[in-house]
Amino acid sequence: MKASRIGIYASLILLALLFALPVVWLVWTSLKLPVEAAAIPPVWVFTPQWSNYVDAWSDRGFASAFLNTVVIGIGTVIVSIAFGLPMGYGLARSPIRGKQAIGIGILFLRMLPEMIFLIPLYGIYRSLGLFDTWTGMILAFQIITLPFAVWLLRGFVEGVPVDIEDVARVDGCTDFQVLTRITMPLILPGIVASAMFTFVSVWGGLLFPLALGYSHAETISVAIANFRGYSNFQWPVMAAGAIIATIPQILFFGFVQRHLVAGLTVGSVKG
Numbered sequence: 001m002k003a004s005r006i007g008i009y010a011s012l013i014l015l016a017l018l019f020a021l022p023v024v025w026l027v028w029t030s031l032k033l034p035v036e037a038a039a040i041p042p043v044w045v046f047t048p049q050w051s052n053y054v055d056a057w058s059d060r061g062f063a064s065a066f067l068n069t070v071v072i073g074i075g076t077v078i079v080s081i082a083f084g085l086p087m088g089y090g091l092a093r094s095p096i097r098g099k100q101a102i103g104i105g106i107l108f109l110r111m112l113p114e115m116i117f118l119i120p121l122y123g124i125y126r127s128l129g130l131f132d133t134w135t136g137m138i139l140a141f142q143i144i145t146l147p148f149a150v151w152l153l154r155g156f157v158e159g160v161p162v163d164i165e166d167v168a169r170v171d172g173c174t175d176f177q178v179l180t181r182i183t184m185p186l187i188l189p190g191i192v193a194s195a196m197f198t199f200v201s202v203w204g205g206l207l208f209p210l211a212l213g214y215s216h217a218e219t220i221s222v223a224i225a226n227f228r229g230y231s232n233f234q235w236p237v238m239a240a241g242a243i244i245a246t247i248p249q250i251l252f253f254g255f256v257q258r259h260l261v262a263g264l265t266v267g268s269v270k271g
Contacts, residue, residue, distance in 0.1 A: 023246075030239035037235040049236065056227065056241040065223035066244070068134070072219065073202040075138040076145055077195045083142075084149030084194065089179055091150070092157035093165075103154060110147035114207045117143055125212055132214040140208045145198040152197070156190030157183060196252070203249060220245045 029037050031048040056062050091103050121140055122131070130136030160183055168182045169175075184191070202219075209219040224245065227238040 026239050026242055030236055030243050032236050034234060034236055037239075052236045052240040053244065056237050056244060061218075062220065062223050062241055062244070065218045065220045068217055069203060069219040069221075070248075071134055072137045072141070072217065073199045075134065076141045076202045077198045079138060079142060080145045080149040080198045081191060081195055084146055084153050085184070085191070086179065087150045088153030089157050089183065091154045093162075103151065106147045107151050110144060110151070114144065118207070118211045121212060131212060132216045134217055136212060137209060137217045137219075140212055141202050141205065144205075145201050148201075149194045149198060152194045153187070153190060156187040160186050199252070200249065203245070 030052055031050070032043065032046055033049055036043040036046050087106075091099050117140075125131040125136050130139070164186075165178050165182055168178050173181065204221060205219065206221040206225070209217065209222045210225070213219065213222065220241070224238055224241040227234045227241055
């Protein structure tokens with residue numbers, strides 16, 4: 001028993017090291033000179049270049065892209081949850097026929113590649129003045145975040161016993177009050193999980209910002225991709241930008257970890 005437990009811990013530690021290795025290599029690269037970062041074999045002894053982080057944050061406009069990403073991410077989360085929660089609740093509780101097909105159709109929309117939406121969106125955004133705007137980017141991300149939020153929240157709502165809602169209706173609550181006062185508090189971990197995955201989708205999204213933004217709605221993914229010279233990539237600055245972009249996600253994951261884990265397990269067992 002003890003030997004098996006040691007084997008499990010050893011396997012977990014090895015797996016954690018494998019996942020941490022790319023991050024360690026990224027940090028290592030972010031502290032090198034461009035020549036040292038591109039050297040083969042790798043340079044193991046060098047003087048740390050902390051100026052790469054200053055260059056990534058200030059000299060290359062990364063701070064502006066960082067702010068854009070935060071605003072677009074929060075806006076996308078608000079819109080996705082505001083519309084995804086009632087839609088998911090309707091799919092879970094509505095007696096209409098064909099709601100299963102509707103749910104599968106929403107999930108199918110999430111599976112479509114983003115590329116097929118770019119040309120229509122580009123023409124629409126140019127004509128409506130939404131190109132390179134926060135609003136346009138928030139609406140574009142709904143294509144991939146809203147279907148996922150609807151499907152995810154639908155499962156959480158189905159995990160709430162209907163009898164609890166019926167008792168609230170007997171006491172005089174409207175459907176809206178049942179949703180906001182009864183169901184929402186019970187599925188709060190699920191809402192947090194949906195919000196987290198939505199925010200991460202925006203934070204790491206590249207295709208929509210690259211095609212539908214330019215300067216006013218540039219995100220950190222595009223800013224990092226633009227860390228390149230005339231004929232070469234600035235690997236240390238790109239690595240420094242990637243590390244800066246990763247820190248808020250780590251902090252946010254740590255902040256909502258309890259709700260996130262609970263949300264991922266809600267409704268996993270029925271009966």
